Amino acid sequence: MDGQLFAVGGYPGSDWARNAAAAGSGTLTKGNKVRHIRIVTVPPHVARRVLREFALQVPVGVRFAKSAGLVRQGTPDEFEGLAGTLSVFRFDPD
Template sequence: MADSERITPPWWLKPMNKVFMTVMRLGIVKDGPMVLTVPGRKSGEPRSTPITPFTVDGKRYVVGGFPGADWVRNARAADVATLTQGKRTERVRMVELPPDEARPLLRAFPTLVPTGVSFMKNAGLVTVGRPDEFEALAGRCAVFRCDPAS
C-alpha cells in the first residue's frame, strides 16, 4: 500500500478513541479490545490507539482499518510496541505481513472481529462485509502479527 493512499477518518474518531481507551484502562471492558502504544515515528513520544486483535493458529494479529493510518506508520517504524488490556501490559514486535500472507487473515477478519465490519463499511473499504471483500484489501490495509518481544 502506498503511503499516498490515505482515507481520512471521521472527525469523531480520535475523541472517541480517547474515551474508549480510558474505559479500557479502567478495566470496564475486559475482553477483545486492547490499547496499542508505539513511539511516534517523528517525535518518539508514545502514541496510543485502541485495537482489536484476533488469534489464528495461536498467533495474534491486528488489521489497520484505515490505509495510511498514523498508528500503522508508527508501528512500521517501531522496534517494539506495548499492548495493554486493563492492568495487564505486554511488549510485542509488530511484524507486518506481505499481502499473500495477509489474505487468509483478512478473509477470516469479519468472522473473528465482527465489530470491525461496520468500522470498515463506514470507512468505505467494504460494502457488504463478505470475506472476499476483506481478502481483497491485502496490500491496502496493513496486517500485523504481534510477536512477543524479548
C-alpha cells in the same frame, strides 16, 4: 489466528499503521498484564488469510470498514481483496 495475535490497520495509510510499522515494537496492556511485543508487517499471502478471518470474527471491524466505504457487504472475499491496501501486523512476543 493459528495461536498468533494480529492487528489490522483501520484505514489505508493511517498514522497508527505507519507509526506501528516504523516503531517495530510496542507494549500490550490488559489489566495488570503487560506484554512487550515486536510488530511485524505480514506479507500479502498472510494478510489475505488474516483479513478473511477478520471479516468472520470482528463484526465491529466489518461495520467500521463498511461505514468507511472500504467494503460494501463485508464478506470475507471483500476483506481478502484489501490485502496490500490495509496494513496487517503480527504481534510477536519480544
